Amino acid sequence: xxxxxxxxxxxxxxxxxxxxxxxxxxxxxxxxxxxxxxxxxxxxxxxxxxxxxxxxxxxxxxxxxxxxxxxxxxxxxxxxxxxxxxxxxxxxxxxxxxxxxxxxxxxxxxxxxxxxxxxxxxxxxxxxxxxxxxxxxxxxxxxxxxxxxxxxxxxxxxxxxxxxxxxxxxxxxxxxxxxxxxxxxxxxxxxxxxxxxxxxxxxxxxxxxxxxxxxxxxxxxxxxxxxxxxxxxxxxxxxxxxxxxxxxxxxxxxxxxxxxxxxxxxxxxxxxxxxxxxxxxxxxxxxxxxxxxxxxxxxxxxxxxxxxxxxxxxxxxxxxxxxxxxxxxxxxxxxxxx
Amino acid sequence: xxxxxxxxxxxxxxxxxxxxxxxxxxxxxxxxxxxxxxxxxxxxxxxxxxxxxxxxxxxxxxxxxxxxxxxxxxxxxxxxxxxxxxxxxxxxxxxxxxxxxxxxxxxxxxxxxxxxxxxxxxxxxxxxxxxxxxxxxxxxxxxxxxxxxxxxxxxxxxxxxxxxxxxxxxxxxxxxxxxxxxxxxxxxxxxxxxxxxxxxxxxxxxxxxxxxxxxxxxxxxxxxxxxxxxxxxxxxxxxxxxxxxxxxxxxxxxxxxxxxxxxxxxxxxxxxxxxxxxxxxxxxxxxxxxxxxxxxxxxxxxxxxxxxxxxxxxxxxxxxxxxxxxxxxxxxxxxxxx
Numbered sequence: 001x002x003x004x005x006x007x008x009x010x011x012x013x014x015x016x017x018x019x020x021x022x023x024x025x026x027x028x029x030x031x032x033x034x035x036x037x038x039x040x041x042x043x044x045x046x047x048x049x050x051x052x053x054x055x056x057x058x059x060x061x062x063x064x065x066x067x068x069x070x071x072x073x074x075x076x077x078x079x080x081x082x083x084x085x086x087x088x089x090x091x092x093x094x095x096x097x098x099x100x101x102x103x104x105x106x107x108x109x110x111x112x113x114x115x116x117x118x119x120x121x122x123x124x125x126x127x128x129x130x131x132x133x134x135x136x137x138x139x140x141x142x143x144x145x146x147x148x149x150x151x152x153x154x155x156x157x158x159x160x161x162x163x164x165x166x167x168x169x170x171x172x173x174x175x176x177x178x179x180x181x182x183x184x185x186x187x188x189x190x191x192x193x194x195x196x197x198x199x200x201x202x203x204x205x206x207x208x209x210x211x212x213x214x215x216x217x218x219x220x221x222x223x224x225x226x227x228x229x230x231x232x233x234x235x236x237x238x239x240x241x242x243x244x245x246x247x248x249x250x251x252x253x254x255x256x257x258x259x260x261x262x263x264x265x266x267x268x269x270x271x272x273x274x275x276x277x278x279x280x281x282x283x284x285x286x287x288x289x290x291x292x293x294x295x296x297x298x299x300x301x302x303x304x305x306x307x308x309x310x311x312x313x314x315x316x317x318x319x320x321x322x323x324x325x326x327x328x329x330x331x332x333x334x335x336x337x338x
Numbered sequence: 339x340x341x342x343x344x345x346x347x348x349x350x351x352x353x354x355x356x357x358x359x360x361x362x363x364x365x366x367x368x369x370x371x372x373x374x375x376x377x378x379x380x381x382x383x384x385x386x387x388x389x390x391x392x393x394x395x396x397x398x399x400x401x402x403x404x405x406x407x408x409x410x411x412x413x414x415x416x417x418x419x420x421x422x423x424x425x426x427x428x429x430x431x432x433x434x435x436x437x438x439x440x441x442x443x444x445x446x447x448x449x450x451x452x453x454x455x456x457x458x459x460x461x462x463x464x465x466x467x468x469x470x471x472x473x474x475x476x477x478x479x480x481x482x483x484x485x486x487x488x489x490x491x492x493x494x495x496x497x498x499x500x501x502x503x504x505x506x507x508x509x510x511x512x513x514x515x516x517x518x519x520x521x522x523x524x525x526x527x528x529x530x531x532x533x534x535x536x537x538x539x540x541x542x543x544x545x546x547x548x549x550x551x552x553x554x555x556x557x558x559x560x561x562x563x564x565x566x567x568x569x570x571x572x573x574x575x576x577x578x579x580x581x582x583x584x585x586x587x588x589x590x591x592x593x594x595x596x597x598x599x600x601x602x603x604x605x606x607x608x609x610x611x612x613x614x615x616x617x618x619x620x621x622x623x624x625x626x627x628x629x630x631x632x633x634x635x636x637x638x639x640x641x642x643x644x645x646x647x648x649x650x651x652x653x654x655x656x657x658x659x660x661x662x663x664x665x666x667x668x669x670x671x672x673x674x675x676x
Contacts, residue, residue: 024461027476035476049481057476084461088468088483090436091429098428118454118492120522123362123422130426138365138373138395143387145426154456156494156517158524179494184458186496189549190542194534204528204542211527 003221004150004175005229005257009282011077011110017322018277018329019263020112021072021314022289023100024082025061029294031307034067035060058092061085065100068293069107071311072318078110078149080259080287098146105147112259113148116179120157125164127151132165132174150175152231152259155208162215166228169219175227177259178212181205181245183233183268206252213253220255225283229257234272234286235265246275258284263321264291270321270328281334286325292317341559342488342513343567343595347620349415349448355660356615356667357601358450359410359652360627361438362420363399367632369645372405373398396430399423403438406631407445409649410656416448416487418597418625436484443485450597451486454517458495463502465489470503470512488513490569490597493546500553504566507557513565515597516550519543519583521571521606544590551591558593563621567595572610572624573603584613596622601659602629608659608666619672624663630655 012018027035038060039045044052069079081100086093101111117127129135131151134142153165153176165176181191191205200207209230216228232249234242249258258276262268263286276284292314295301301313329337350356365373376398377383382390407417419438424431439449455465467473469489472480491503491514503514519529529543538545547568554566570587572580587596596614600606601624614622630652633639639651667675 026460027474030476038476044477046478048477049475049479053475053477053479060476082457082461084455084457084464084468088464088473090468090484091433094432095429116456116492117422118456119420119422120520120525122364123420126422126426130422130428135426136365137387137391138368138376138398139382139386139391140384141387141391146428154454154492154494156492156528157520157522158527158529160522160524182458182495184495184498186498187458189496190494190545191496193542193545194537196532196534196539199532201534204531207528207531 001171001173003219004169004173004227005219005225006221006223007149007173008077008110008175008257008285009223009225012282012285015075015077017076017325018284019076019286019288019321019325020078020080021068021076021292021318022080022082022287023065023068024085024289024293025064026085027057027060029297030060030064031296031310033308034063038063054089054092058089058096061089061093061096062099066103067311068314069104069109071315072292073104073107073109075315075318075322077285078112079104080112080114080289082289083113083115101146101148110149112177113146113151116152116154118154118157118161120161121164124161128165128168133168133172148174150177150229152177152179154179155211159211159215166215166218169227175219175229177229177231178208180208180212180230180249181232183235183237183262187233206248209249209253209256212256216253216256223282224255224279225257226255229259231259231261232276233262234260234276235262235268239272242272243275250278254278260284260286263288265289270324273325274328274332277329277334281329281336288321292321339509339511341557342507342511342565343557343563344559344561345487345511346415346448346513346595346623347561347563350620350623353413353415355414355663356622357414357624357626357659357663358416358418359406359414359630359656360418360420360625361403361406362423362627362631363402364423365395365398367635368398368402369634369648371646372401376401392427392430396427396434399427399431399434400437404441405649406652407442407447409653410630411442411445411447413653413656413660414447415623416450417442418450418452418627420627421451421453439484439486448487450515451484451489454490454492456492456495456499458499459502462499466503466506471506471510488515488567490515490517492517493549497549497553504553504556507565513557513567515567515569516546518546518550518568518587519570521573521600525571544586547587547591547594550594554591554594561620562593562617563595564593567597569597569599570614571600572598572614573600573606577610580610581613588616592616598622598624601626603627608662611663612666612670615667615672619667619674626659630659
């Protein structure tokens, strides 16, 4: 089975683009005409709360996602699907997630599930099987589960909470991204705490980056990176702080692929993501959700396209991000992008 | 809306029992006769991997859970459902979770979802809405989501990853349990790290307990506890270490209800859970999953009951746990249990 990090880097090369599109379908931002089409298809009226109204909600998400994938799949290596925006729709939401993931995969795309799952022992194994491996049915057969290519996970339970994921990744050529440093204001409350000298003398997130490095040695690919990636936010600090932080993380973990979640949100720019790249200019994949999905509501696309043309705005935004990333990495002197 | 911690303590009083039953339906441990009944009902044969085979898997889980609830609901305040054992069955698994939760609620039981969810800002809010609040449908209405009474959450993202959950708890009388100290071997890798003097000078899990205390002030109930609970394992250390650890946690957070997950597993005994109780003898709820669900496969019930009578073994095990907990708390001098 091919190593996930190799697959991801090959796709980044193929599309000449180190960014991915986040599919976080906030239901109240889906264009009205699509919401209406989904309601019509499911035969429900505004104000209904029947089972069909739940199904229509999921259907609107599927339709929205598929059109976004249609309009961007020739530009990007893959998509990141945020579980939190599917889970509210219960069984219907999980079906929408699966349909979207399968649709993206049918176009040859990499699918990252952003679930931040975590537990220990055979409970972690059940999550790993569900998202990345095979599931045993009551009929005695084992079949692919949700079949994402990679899943984000949370490190608080230590390495025996991550090992079951890594075992599944090894068998099926999948990857994980370990939540390491987030850019929300209170991320610092735990992640930035400094440890005592006899407990490593570094910050908690640095300790996590180091753990991921040790575990990642089991999943090294031919292109020099590991399928045990890390999630590192790129906002909320001064550029110099971000640079120092990324430098420290890279010292401790030189071969994790860094998933950078916040381009175009919370003020994140291409420049802020530069410290996550390394060597020739690989080692990171930068995600943009709202800025691409809901570009039709935002400047500079708002006046250019009607809501019915939302996917044109998304395509423009994805192209603009690609150019921005490439130009910025080139200006930073990364050989791959010159 | 009534405070969750008040509701939970009232139920503990009503059933004279500080324990709950974990519903972690490992599919390969479900009695064969039930697996066969589910396959028959869904018209599938062994070896099938059709959509109906997935549905039959979920159906087996539902049937198993409902019989367990039938045989134990008059003994316990509630049930803890581990999401990791439902999620593998995709949309069918979520439906089985919801049906089980609704069935338990129809018997007046408290339902704790063990999902260890976590994210930030409006993403955390989407999880909170999904599990504990109301969900906005495409039809413009807001309706109850999965409607668990409480959800386990992970603290790595800091207080702005927890706030959205707390806001929803306040509105709907729900609770959270913040993962604080786990009993797996490598839980210590992050949780037990000692912080530098100028960063609190305590261990990471103590810092988490303190954060939960601060956030928990917003959800204090009339009975002296907060609906911001904590999860603290009760195995993996010497009894003296457990006592010291629980004492430190109680100093930092005197009013969190402690969810103790590991009774009867990993060597956990009633005695190990004692330090989680406080005052008169409230402040903790002790969970037992495998030891009750799969009692029919285990000593001393294995030879007493046939697999077809699995729920009798489960009832015996739930009763034995109730007695064990009560006797142990009584012997420890807690006034509530004398």
